[in-house]
Amino acid sequence: MAGGAKARRLPRVVRERQMLDAAVRSFARHGYQAASMDEIAELAGVSKPLVYLYLNSKEELFTAVIRREAGALLGAVAAGVGGPEVPPDERLWAGLLAFFTYAAEHPDSWVVLSRQARTQGEPFAGEAARMRDGIVRFVAGLIGEAAAEVEGGGGITSRDVDALAQALVGAAESLAGWANETPGVTAKEAAATLMNFAWAGLGNLMKSERWSPR
Amino acid sequence: MAGGAKARRLPRVVRERQMLDAAVRSFARHGYQAASMDEIAELAGVSKPLVYLYLNSKEELFTAVIRREAGALLGAVAAGVGGPEVPPDERLWAGLLAFFTYAAEHPDSWVVLSRQARTQGEPFAGEAARMRDGIVRFVAGLIGEAAAEVEGGGGITSRDVDALAQALVGAAESLAGWANETPGVTAKEAAATLMNFAWAGLGNLMKSERWSPR
Amino acid sequence: MAGGAKARRLPRVVRERQMLDAAVRSFARHGYQAASMDEIAELAGVSKPLVYLYLNSKEELFTAVIRREAGALLGAVAAGVGGPEVPPDERLWAGLLAFFTYAAEHPDSWVVLSRQARTQGEPFAGEAARMRDGIVRFVAGLIGEAAAEVEGGGGITSRDVDALAQALVGAAESLAGWANETPGVTAKEAAATLMNFAWAGLGNLMKSERWSPR
Amino acid sequence: MAGGAKARRLPRVVRERQMLDAAVRSFARHGYQAASMDEIAELAGVSKPLVYLYLNSKEELFTAVIRREAGALLGAVAAGVGGPEVPPDERLWAGLLAFFTYAAEHPDSWVVLSRQARTQGEPFAGEAARMRDGIVRFVAGLIGEAAAEVEGGGGITSRDVDALAQALVGAAESLAGWANETPGVTAKEAAATLMNFAWAGLGNLMKSERWSPR
DNA sequence: CATGAATGAGTTTTCATTCAT
DNA sequence: GATGAATGAAAACTCATTCAT
Numbered sequence: 001m002a003g004g005a006k007a008r009r010l011p012r013v014v015r016e017r018q019m020l021d022a023a024v025r026s027f028a029r030h031g032y033q034a035a036s037m038d039e040i041a042e043l044a045g046v047s048k049p050l051v052y053l054y055l056n057s058k059e060e061l062f063t064a065v066i067r068r069e070a071g072a073l074l075g076a077v078a079a080g081v082g083g084p085e086v087p088p089d090e091r092l093w094a095g096l097l098a099f100f101t102y103a104a105e106h107p108d109s110w111v112v113l114s115r116q117a118r119t120q121g122e123p124f125a126g127e128a129a130r131m132r133d134g135i136v137r138f139v140a141g142l143i144g145e146a147a148a149e150v151e152g153g154g155g156i157t158s159r160d161v162d163a164l165a166q167a168l169v170g171a172a173e174s175l176a177g178w179a180n181e182t183p184g185v186t187a188k189e190a191a192a193t194l195m196n197f198a199w200a201g202l203g204n205l206m207k208s209e210r211w212s213p214r
Numbered sequence: 215m216a217g218g219a220k221a222r223r224l225p226r227v228v229r230e231r232q233m234l235d236a237a238v239r240s241f242a243r244h245g246y247q248a249a250s251m252d253e254i255a256e257l258a259g260v261s262k263p264l265v266y267l268y269l270n271s272k273e274e275l276f277t278a279v280i281r282r283e284a285g286a287l288l289g290a291v292a293a294g295v296g297g298p299e300v301p302p303d304e305r306l307w308a309g310l311l312a313f314f315t316y317a318a319e320h321p322d323s324w325v326v327l328s329r330q331a332r333t334q335g336e337p338f339a340g341e342a343a344r345m346r347d348g349i350v351r352f353v354a355g356l357i358g359e360a361a362a363e364v365e366g367g368g369g370i371t372s373r374d375v376d377a378l379a380q381a382l383v384g385a386a387e388s389l390a391g392w393a394n395e396t397p398g399v400t401a402k403e404a405a406a407t408l409m410n411f412a413w414a415g416l417g418n419l420m421k422s423e424r425w426s427p428r
Numbered sequence: 429m430a431g432g433a434k435a436r437r438l439p440r441v442v443r444e445r446q447m448l449d450a451a452v453r454s455f456a457r458h459g460y461q462a463a464s465m466d467e468i469a470e471l472a473g474v475s476k477p478l479v480y481l482y483l484n485s486k487e488e489l490f491t492a493v494i495r496r497e498a499g500a501l502l503g504a505v506a507a508g509v510g511g512p513e514v515p516p517d518e519r520l521w522a523g524l525l526a527f528f529t530y531a532a533e534h535p536d537s538w539v540v541l542s543r544q545a546r547t548q549g550e551p552f553a554g555e556a557a558r559m560r561d562g563i564v565r566f567v568a569g570l571i572g573e574a575a576a577e578v579e580g581g582g583g584i585t586s587r588d589v590d591a592l593a594q595a596l597v598g599a600a601e602s603l604a605g606w607a608n609e610t611p612g613v614t615a616k617e618a619a620a621t622l623m624n625f626a627w628a629g630l631g632n633l634m635k636s637e638r639w640s641p642r
Numbered sequence: 643m644a645g646g647a648k649a650r651r652l653p654r655v656v657r658e659r660q661m662l663d664a665a666v667r668s669f670a671r672h673g674y675q676a677a678s679m680d681e682i683a684e685l686a687g688v689s690k691p692l693v694y695l696y697l698n699s700k701e702e703l704f705t706a707v708i709r710r711e712a713g714a715l716l717g718a719v720a721a722g723v724g725g726p727e728v729p730p731d732e733r734l735w736a737g738l739l740a741f742f743t744y745a746a747e748h749p750d751s752w753v754v755l756s757r758q759a760r761t762q763g764e765p766f767a768g769e770a771a772r773m774r775d776g777i778v779r780f781v782a783g784l785i786g787e788a789a790a791e792v793e794g795g796g797g798i799t800s801r802d803v804d805a806l807a808q809a810l811v812g813a814a815e816s817l818a819g820w821a822n823e824t825p826g827v828t829a830k831e832a833a834a835t836l837m838n839f840a841w842a843g844l845g846n847l848m849k850s851e852r853w854s855p856r
Numbered sequence: 857c858a859t860g861a862a863t864g865a866g867t868t869t870t871c872a873t874t875c876a877t
Numbered sequence: 878g879a880t881g882a883a884t885g886a887a888a889a890c891t892c893a894t895t896c897a898t
Contacts, residue, residue, distance in 0.1 A: 009861055009897065031333050033247030037889065047863045052890065089425065119245055119329045163399075163407045166392040167385035174384020175377060185373075192426075193377040199425045201415025211413045212406075213307050251872060261880050263874080272872065459761055461675030465893060475859050477895080486893065517853065543761045547673050591817060591827075591835040598816020599809035606808040613805075620854075621805045627853045629843025639731065639841045640834075651876065651882055679868065689884045694869065859898085867891075875883080 016054050019044045023065045028108035032062055032120045062124060066117045069109040070131035076102040077135070088142040093195050095138065096172060100187035103176040110180070114173055132169070140165035143202060150206040164205075168198050230268050233258040237279050242322035246276055246334045276338060280331050283323040284345035290316040291349070302356040307409050309352065310386060314401035317390040324394070328387055346383070354379035357416060364420045378419075382412050444482050447472045451493045456536035460490055460548045490552060494545050497537040498559035504530040505563070516570040521623050523566065524600060528615035531604040538608070542601055560597070568593035571630060578634045592633075596626050658696050661686045665707045670750035674704055674762045704766060708759045711751040712773035718744040719777070730784040735837050737780065738814060742829035745818040752822070756815055774811070782807035785844060792848040806847075810840050 010018075022043035026035040037058055041048040055061040080098035081091050103110040117128035140161050147156050175194055179185040236257035240249040251272055255262040269275040294312035295305045317324040331342035354375050361370050389408055393399040450471035454463040465486055469476040483489040508526035509519045531538040545556035568589050575584050603622055607613040652660075664685035668677040679700055683690040697703040722740035723733050745752040759770035782803050789798050817836055821827040 012861080015861085030335060031245075031247070033245065034335070036887085038887095048889090049864085049891075050862060053862085058889070093425075115329075115333045119333045121245070159399075160407065163389060163392070163404070164411060166388050167408055167411055170388020171381035171385040173388065174380050177384075178377070178380040182376075185377075190377070193374065194381055195425050196419055197378060197381055197412075197415040199415075200418030201411040201413075204414030204418060205410055211303065211307075211409050213304065250870090262872090263880060264878085266873070267879085459673075459675065459763070461673070464891090476893090477859060478857085480894070481858085521853075543757075547757045547761045549672060549676070587827075588835065590824075591820070591832065592839055594816050594820040595813035595836055595839055598819075599813040602808050602812020602815065603805060606805070613801075618805070621802065622809055623853050624847055625806060625809055625843040626839075627843075628846030629839040629841075632842030632846060633838055639735075639837050654882080657882085678866090690868090691870080691884060692882080695883085700868070860896105861898100862896080863892105863894085865892095868889090870888075871884105871886095873884085873886105875881105877880085877882100 012054065015044075015046060015050065019046065019051055019055060019061070020065055020068055023061055024069060024108050024112055027062060027065060027116050028111040031116050032058075032124065037061075059123075062117075062120070063127060065112060066124060066127045066131075069106075069113050070128070072106070072109065073099075073102050073113060074131060074134060077138075081138075088145040089195075089199055092139070092142050092199070093191065096191040096194055097188060099135075099172060100176055100179060100190045104180060104187045107180050110176060114177070136162075136165045136169050139168050143168075146202060147206055156206065164202065168194075171198065226268065229258075229260065229264070233260065233265055233269060233275070234279055234282055237275055238283065238322050238326055241276060241279060241330055242325040245330050246272075246338070251275075273337075276331075276334075277341060279326060280338060280341045280345075283320075283327055284342070286320070286323065287313075287316050287327060288345060288348060291352075295352075302359040303409075303413055306353070306356050306413070307405065310405040310408055311402060313349075313386060314390055314393065314404045318394060318401045321394055324390065328391070350376075350379045350383050353382050357382075360416060361420055370420065374419075378416065382408075385412065440482065443472075443474060443478070447474065447479055447482060447489070448493055448496055451489055452497060452536050452540055455490065455493060455544055456539040459544055460486075460552070465489075487551075490545075490548075491555060493540060494552060494555045494559075497534075497541050498556070500534070500537065501527075501530050501541060502559060502562060505566075509566075516573040517623075517627055520567070520570050520627070521619065523570075524619040524622055525616060527563075527600060528604055528607065528618045532608060532615045535608055538604065542605070564590075564593045564597050567596050571596075574630060575634055584634065592630065596622075599626065654696065657686075657688060657692065661688065661693055661697060661703070662707055662710055665703055666711065666750050666754055669704060669707060669758050670753040673758050674700075674766065679703075701765075704759075704762070705769060707754060708766060708769045708773075711748075711755055712770070714748070714751065715741075715744050715755060716773060716776060719780075723780075730787040731837075731841055734781070734784050734841070735833065738833040738836055739830060741777075741814060742818055742821065742832045746822060746829045749822050752818060756819070778804075778807045778811050781810050785810075788844060789848055798848065806844065810836075813840065 019040065022040050022045075023035075026040045026043060029035070030039075037048055037051060040061070041051045044051065051061070055064060077095050077098045080094045082094065086094075113128060113131065117124045118132075119125070143161050143164055147161065171194055175190045179187065179190040233254065236254050237249075240254045240257060243249070244253075251262055251265060254275070255265050258265070265275070269278060291309050291312045294308045296308065300308075327342060327345065331338045333339070357375050357378055358372075361375065385408055389404045393401065393404040447468065450468050451463075454468045454471060457463070458467075465476055465479060468489070469479050472479065479489070483492060505523050505526045508522040510522065514522075541556060541559065545552045547553070571589050571592055575589065599622055603618045607615070607618040661682065664682050664687075665677075668682045668685060671677070672681075679690055679693060682703070683693045686693065693703070697706060719737050719740045722736045724736065728736075755770060755773065759766045760774075761767070785803050785806050789803070813836055817832045821829065821832040
């Protein structure tokens with residue numbers, strides 16, 4: 001009985017997972033507006049009314065997708081990063097590695113979070129922004145820690161820290177996209193490139209070696 | 215009758231500009247799908263059939279918008295950057311400054327290029343990617359030049375250069391968005407932050423001071 | 429376990445009554461089309477398939493509702509009215525009183541019968557019309573009886589009798605609705621108003637005191 | 643050119659009238675919920691989007707229908723009734739005649755106003771109630787006038803007047819329906835029956851000849 | 857007996873697009 | 878050149894109804 005090709009009458013949790021999986025693929029490929037509930041239902045192997053029965057509306061479905069994927073990404077990153085006893089550069093390295101690994105292993109999820117959710121206006125952009133802010137704050141925390149170890153903090157202000165965190169996160173996002181579409185680039189390689197680039201840049205900044213136009 | 219408040223019978227170029235301006239605003243605010251030809255025609259102050267007469271279809275309209283705005287952005291950046299006689303760091307600085315200035319002064323244009331175009335699938339993503347690639351190649355060229363000045367090039371491969379350029383462009387994009395929504399951040403400040411961060415990082419990289427996990 | 433708060437395994441008749449009660453409420457509030465089987469099942473405290481097991485379809489359910497409520501209304505009216513030995517005016521009075529009392533005590537039932545059933549096309553309108561015809565014939569019978577007592581019948585034709593019965597029933601329906609939504613109006617008061625108005629009018633008619641335009 | 647079988651490109655006002663006509667038929671036959679925009683568009687000989695372009699939504703369409711038909715009915719009744727110089731019985735007679743004539747000549751309109759609008763909940767019921775209240779107040783005014791002519795007013799209270807007006811209007815509604823489905827009954831006949839019945843009843847009431855149960 | 861799981865068929869509504877003048 | 882009139886095609890969403898357990 002069990003093990004048939006087309007499983008019918010599955011428990012609700014399983015069906016919901018299938019639907020969210022299908023939605024991630026569809027939203028990643030077409031974007032929120034262009035994705036159709038018909039296609040999502042078909043991808044999930046169920047009828048449209050069932051999607052509505054469980055997820056209520058396209059908007060709620062997209063929100064559920066964003067929440068689930070954001071949770072997965074944050075969870076993956078958090079899992080690899082140690083606590084305060086680990087020095088900040090080690091934590092940044094672990095976070096970057098986990099991040100690039102997640103983006104490589106779940107490209108659709110990454111596209112939804114980094115591109116689709118952010119362009120669809122409220123309430124989706126807000127949901128995605130919350131997650132991104134979490135990451136930015138995490139990075140800013142590390143930069144702040146590193147600055148604190150240097151004597152005088154290198155004259156770095158709190159807004160400098162924010163800006164640097166934004167820059168670093170943006171660099172990571174860009175590299176993740178590039179790595180995903182450039183054959184042969186591994187997550188470790190991407191993480192290493194960024195780590196070298198960023199940590200060195202930060203180090204110099206704190207030594208107050210500033211660049212200035214002639 | 216003629217010469218009244220509402221100017222009629224304007225030359226085609228003017229009408230087209232009005233339509234593209236309206237389209238930029240509309241696409242920036244609602245996204246490609248949610249923007250309606252009705253609204254665009256109304257914003258442009260013309261009737262819908264006229265939009266079709268000049269621009270043929272929503273798809274062609276969006277493509278025209280992307281082309282025009284991409285040209286404007288590239289032009290603005292190119293205008294500020296000197297030729298090969300100028301050292302690469304100066305050129306990067308000029309480019310960053312021009313870029314952040316453009317993003318600040320044409321936020322709708324920047325939103326369309328950086329967010330909307332890239333999320334709408336082909337053919338728009340391709341069009342936007344072409345422009346971005348131009349910028350990435352420009353940055354990669356500068357990094358390559360800088361590396362060439364160092365003896366041995368610091369052991370930097372061509373893929374390293376690509377990756378670094380991707381990281382730098384991503385950082386710039388992220389900072390531009392952050393600057394646009396954080397009150398009080400000027401284009402010059404954003405450019406300076408990134409320049410300090412990036413050029414220092416590059417310098418260290420080339421001195422082969424690499425970070426590596428313990 | 430058994431005997432808990434939620435009684436299970438009730439006999440069929442009881443379950444059916446619960447369902448019909450729920451259906452009366454739901455149909456009265458939302459109308460036939462807008463009432464949903466989901467809501468009815470929930471109101472009845474049973475699952476939807478059980479409703480279908482017992483009542484077969486929404487159409488049959490509504491028909492069953494109309495039949496039951498029509499029977500209840502006719503029964504209530506018939507119970508109060510005496511046999512042929514009672515004079516017609518007394519019987520009309522008793523009927524009106526019973527009718528207004530029923531409408532006041534079962535407002536949902538009255539709404540379903542007087543409004544919803546009659547507006548939903550066949551077969552429901554027919555079902556409701558049958559009940560209404562029963563009442564109209566009863567009233568027509570009384571008027572006929574009264575006319576027969578007068579010498580010559582006042583020159584009243586059979587169609588006159590029908591028309592008067594229709595008028596009287598319509599007046600009663602209208603008053604019932606008005607009484608139900610006007611605070612402080614009792615069934616007895618409504619019945620008295622109508623009885624005064626109608627019986628006097630009939631009396632005059634039979635004395636051939638006709639009104640005619642000048 | 644003009645006079646072709648299928649007129650195309652008609653001015654907006656004409657099309658709107660066609661749509662409202664079609665809607666009256668469809669709503670009268672099926673009721674608000676069961677009527678479909680598809681059918682209405684087809685009956686009107688236009689495409690569905692045009693219906694939406696002009697009437698915005700099913701709800702607004704139904705509201706527009708109710709308003710137009712209520713206006714037509716009130717207008718027809720008002721047109722026939724004279725001013726205060728005409729005695730109340732003459733005015734009632736004229737109003738009844740106009741009313742029964744309207745109901746006979748526009749049966750769909752009458753069905754929509756008397757049945758469909760009143761059963762669809764807010765905001766439709768309110769719209770219909772407003773019109774009906776207008777008629778009830780008109781009738782109540784006449785009854786009040788007649789009572790004033792009698793010495794002492796026959797001891798009739800203001801609520802009595804309201805109740806009698808409700809009864810009279812209900813009787814008229816019922817007779818209109820009956821006349822419309824009974825072959826050979828003319829508007830004049832229906833009006834005469836009701837006039838005889840009602841005016842005589844009122845007269846007796848005012849002479850304080852009350853019926854009371856033994 | 858009783859129900860959670862599932863769907864076919866239909867609804868209202870929207871929008872890019874074109875024609876006739 | 879410019880526009881009011883008009884529509885084909887598709888989308889989100891709902892609901893009565895049935896099966897498998």
